[in-house]
Amino acid sequence: MHYEFDFSGVLAQWPLFLQGAWVTVKLTAFSTVLGFLLGTVCAIAVGSRWRGLRWLVHTYVELIRNTPLLVQSYFLIFGMSSIGVTMPITFGVVLAMVINVGAYTCEIMRAGIESIHPGQIEAAECLGMSRSSVFLHVVLLPAVERVYPSLTSQFVLLMLASSIMSAVGAEELLGISNRVQSDTYRSFEVFLVGWVVYLALSYLMRIVFAQLAKYFFPRRRKLGTPL
Structure with a gap:
């Protein structure tokens, strides 16, 4: 089998790839923040006294x-x-991603909250801390710190799963790649470039999350705990 590799026509479309990568980043950013909030609220609700x-x-x-x-x-x-x-495609895509990642985040955060020993809460209450302070500083932040690696992996997986949204009309990275492939007929080159871009986005996300961990969890940095 003879195949001549030609990246010139594909790389000439770099503005389109950049546009697709930027859409992927925006979809992931909105979905990560909103999904984390939704999952955290649901995890708190799991411990509610209301059975319904x-x-x-x-x-x-x-x-x-x-x-x-x-x-x-x-x-x-x-x-x-x-x-x-009816709803705009972008809104529907973000909504679907938020609802999806919120369910997984709920389980991750629930495990983190349940890992906090009741004795720590009792000790904080004995020191006269308010209930809101106890929940924020003794329960929620330590819980996030303990499950942070799992959350990071889940949100990176969310970014990779955003490629599915090309099937509903979202012009993210895979959607743009399909468009370039239909124009150039260079399937191998196009999807190899897309592969590299997704890999770069994954490493970029992990770097961003590592820097956020250093900011929000200074104790881990002092102890040299992996982020």
């Missing part, structure tokens, strides 16, 4: 974690539109 709220969160987590992200995005963008609920 616990059941609601458990149902949400099970429904999302046991169905594909692609099906969820199709349901939100195309399924809902069939009953008159």
Whole structure:
């Protein structure tokens, strides 16, 4: 088999690849922040005294974690539109990603919160700390610190999973790659470039999360604990 590699036509489309990578970064950033907030609220709700709220969160987590992200995005963008609920593609994509990663974040944060020993909470209360201070400084922040590596991996996986959204019309990196491939007919070169860009984005995200950990968790830096 004879194949002549030609990257010239593909690399000439670098503005499109840059545009697609930027869309991927924006989708991931919004979904990461909102998904973390949603997952944290749900993790807190799991410990609620209200059985109905616990059941609601458990149902949400099970429904999302046991169905594909692609099906969820199709349901939100195309399924809902069939009953008159329409939304822009970008909004629908972010919503699907937030709902998806929120369920996984809920389980990760729940494990972190449950890892806090009750004795630590009792000690803080004995020192006269307010309930909000106890929850923030003794429960929530230490819980995030303990599960931070898992959260980091989950959000990197979310960025990689954003490639699925090209199937619903999002012009992120894979969507742009498909467009360039249809114009140049250089499938190997196009998707090799896309592979490299995704790899670079993954390492960039890990570097950003490592720097955030140094800022929010100085104790780990002092002890030399891996971030």
